[in-house]
Amino acid sequence: MHFAILPLLAATTFELAAGRAVPEPHTVHEKRDVTAGTGRWAKGNRVASNVKVPVRVGLKQSSEALERAESWIMEISHPASEKFGQHWTSEEVVEAFRPASEAVDEVVAWISETLSIPTKHITHTDNKAWLAFDASVDDLESLLQTEYHEHHDETTGRSMITCDEYHVPSHLSGHIDYITPGVKGIQVHSSELKKRSWKSGHHGGHGPSGWQPPKTRPAPHMPKPGNELATCDQVITPACLQALYHFKPLPKNAVVSPNNSMGIFEEGDFYAQQDLNSFFTNFTSYIPNGTHPTLDSVDGGLAPIANLSEAGGESNLDFMLAIPIIYPQTTTLYQTDDLYYAEGGNGTTSGIFNTFLDAIDGSYCTYSAYGETGDDAVLDPTYPDPNGYQGQRMCGVYKPTNVISISYGEQEQDLPAYYQQRQCNEFLKLGLQGVSIFVASGDTGVGGIPGDGAANGCLKNGTVFSPTQPNSCPWLTNVGATKVYPGRTVYEPESAVVDPAGHPYRGAYSSGGGFSNIFPIPSYQSSAVATYFADHNPPYPYYFNGQYNSSDGLYNRNGRGIPDVAANGDNIAVYLGGKFKTEGGTSASSPIFAALVVRINEERIKAGKGPVGFINPTLYSHPYVLNDIVNGTNPGCGTDGFSCAPGWDP
Template sequence: MRGSIIVSAVLLGLSYAKPTLNRRYVVKESHPVPTEFSRVGEAPGHHLMRLQIAVKQGQFEVLEKHLWEISDPDHARYGKHLSLAEVNDLVKPTDESTDMVREWLHEHVSPEHIEASPAGDFLSFTLPIAKIEQMLQTNYSIYQHEDGSKLVRTHEWSLPLHLHEHVSAVQPTTAFIRTVPQAKTYVSVPGAAEVPTVQTYGGKPTVEKVCDTAGVTPLCLRTLYGTVDYKPKAAGRNQIGLTNYLGELNNRSDAAIYLKNYRPEAISGAQTFKQISVANGSLQQTPETPAQLKAGTGVEGALDVQTILGVSWPTPLLAWSTGGDPPPFTPDADDPTVDNEPYLTWVNYVLRQPFVPQVISNSYEDNEQTVPLSYARVVCSQFAQLSARGVSVLFGSGDGGVGGVQPGGSCKSNVDGSTRFIPLFPSSCPYVTSIGATVGFNPEVAAYDPRNKFSTGGGFSNYFPQPAWQAKAVKSYLHTLGDEFEGLYNTSGRAYPDLSVYGVNYTIIWNGTLRRVDGTSAATPTAAGIFALLNDALIAHGKPTLGFLNPWLYKKGKAAFVDVTSGSAPGCNTTGFPATIGWDPVTGFGTPRFDKLLKAVGL
């Protein structure tokens, strides 16, 4: 055993542990170490890790069937979202699975230190790495990314053979996930003033008069997408949410400066939006430290909260901050906890809540191949539970075109090292809605910024098959594309994005000063704000909220979008997928118009 175990036996329940029964351990999962990571040493055995065991869900296929029916606008059950209790009843593991997994766990950790999810499909606890290595018959190592950040992970782990069919995933193990915010391509404004110039306009705004590609504001976005005259009527019953990970911040004072200048009637929102810390996530409101400023901490958070309040106010906003600091692992004797799986931690927390905002904006992505299939499936199934409860879960489609999570990706397959287009997760999950980005007002084109090589992302999953609701649209696009890029992507995978919104040169306030930001991180909160207002209209008319958008979007909602037919998603030393007439894996169905959205939902 490496290292000395310095945590008390009482805390960890080691005094309870029985002699390990004679189990036949067999490798449960292996996952290639991503090419951008290299092993730099052994993981310290005394460091603590919070492990999450996903127990096989009992009736997920039935839940999925319910989801398709309640999301199909032509089905009799459309809009009849499931309750928390109904969802939990469907995903609850069988008694056999629960008993067998717990019997094994009790050999290693005391029962009172195991926390179960309400449905019992997740069991969580904290142990030293050395103890976990015994449990999983594995060895953890420290891996360093090309950018210097580090993770503690293993490339392979085992379970007793009789548990293989009962355990869906164990993490953190093989997931080299980094949860990259899609607004790291921000651009400073040379010579920017301490505060922006107040945007005022008398008379009826038009795109020509209030929109400027050099600096996009809420008035421009509201005018472009047609929400500027809409007056919310159901703010008390309708909410919108956003996520923060890895120390990202939503600064209220920056939001107040922004709203004072760009949407003064909404300035109270800077102080009234609700913040919740998940797993010790930061709610910091003090000025950023020099290290945070150097890292750009708070840029993503500023973009998300300011955009949502600027577009959807007075719809109440809830911001979650999920724990974990970048880099995810820094050896420190005073803080020996090294677990970091923010997607799973966040979604499992939210699934416990009796009420969840009806639209949630997520501006984070990872290269799909950095995530083992088991982890992707488990997290995606949790998103399906949210969708079944009537929540629209939105993710940005990435900033690196077809090349991955950010510009300049390696485009190297983990499997064989060959050149491949790199799909992103969670956008590749079939139970979420993926948002691409555009630039320009007349015409609108697929977003690309030569200053920082930002290019709206799009592609095809290597993990998840193509859902039936998008098969017709994708088939039409592939017929048009022909054999171009043959062998570089999976033609039968879940394709994304589903739609797009403007995503270049957003005006934000960060650290009290004006900045310009690019990214699908800009497009996603804008899209969330638009759909939150559409939900407001539905609630005001006594109708159910939209919930999972995609089946409605691909069947009927697409009529409410302006088709974007120019531009592409460059990456991997190619021009990338081109935008075309109809759906494409660059801009989806294009950009929304609120009056047409109202018509598409029958209002």
């Protein structure tokens, strides 16, 4: 979390913390690797002793909760469980993961007694994970036996205060996750600092670092109305999807649940209403022009785009696929971050999803796990934004929809493991509350985006497979891509997407899949993965526990498998910038599968039941409800990747 503080002034006469002896019962709690530097952050002046700073002590969540989390979500998500579908409330989730009461009391007593602060002035946050109070730098240096300095980012002009190490009483070390300001600094918003020479920068591009928009090309021809099924190997229309997956549109006057809207995440890409209208006119006449998503703007996110020439391929694609499947049910657009940040401003192009998760779960704003609490000072946007959204960061302002589709992502290597692990815990908590999260598995096969890692997007020396993020988290559903091959029909089995460079897109495209280097195989997937290895063992050397640097292996043998399911993701009919085109990408597959689950939820709600929630245990227990894709590969890293096989495969 980022806070405004009083102007920082150079330290001159106050006592150096370095001159204080560290009491015997204290221990170093966090220490920066000084030899490795602090990236682009340059260490500056000491912070004046009288400056007041907001102090936040992140408390370690219940160890029992961490150990039992998987059993909890399996208990309500596995169809064989007596508690199947008995989703938790948000209050029950907070209570389950809260730190132990005795731990809270001991840390509060230490702060209160050391700084002579009445306990009533130490706030215990609603999510139970933080203790909050204000203190002068002098008092904080005394409490933590450290010294604070300004740090400046010469690239972006941002400033924060931080220390190289700090100490806590040894008997409290096991209760405290970490403290800010500490090794992790807090952002500084100060008119005094704005007079300095560090300049803000704006970096162009759309969407987060590593994200690629769907692949677009002019359509070979507009399908003839009433004859669309004859050309589904060239252009996938709503009629093709209905034939492939055996469903019909709802009657346009159907009564639908007011609490079953489909959520779609977007960032740095914006739909155009004119394009939606053209699509409805030509392909879904039962949907009236003007139909559009409900906007839940997150931290200044705005849509639709006013200028048709600036229409976003990703946003248009998502709504042109989802709306025809679920209409007259509604869609909800989570348009995230103001334009400055969404397009890479101020260097915040690495972090992704944190501000979105803040907005749909207020407890996540200050949730502490894996050494990370709140938004990351380096990776995530800072609000108010002097270049855009002037409000405070949104926390818990929107209720999450039952189903959320995400067609954005990066590679595991792009973000720290702790950042991904903390988000994964949040996906688990959303699953406990009955929310289904679907994520596109990526478009570069077993590799990554060229230039991300090695030149070919792979790890180590350009040969090790690169897993995608957030896909490796076990508590969401990954959706890979299939296609109707040329000369095939919608009445024949689909194949995995394998489009060589230039056929038809400029870059090669194949469905993302593989095994995580961070997360282990979840219990619901263990049998399917074991069967795959036993019956269809890949012809590559492998390693264990994500340790590819000390191995000649190409993939992690005991990592969470990606993807879980698949849906069509090639030659998709769209309108973009007023023109008819076709697009490809797992960006299409995720909203298709997610929309079908929205339809399933509609039927459950009519029957007096709740949403399916985290659906993976059901799918892996009953794979016969899915079409088995047995043809195709996902090449990358100088290999053919993994081959499709009967049953689950990566």
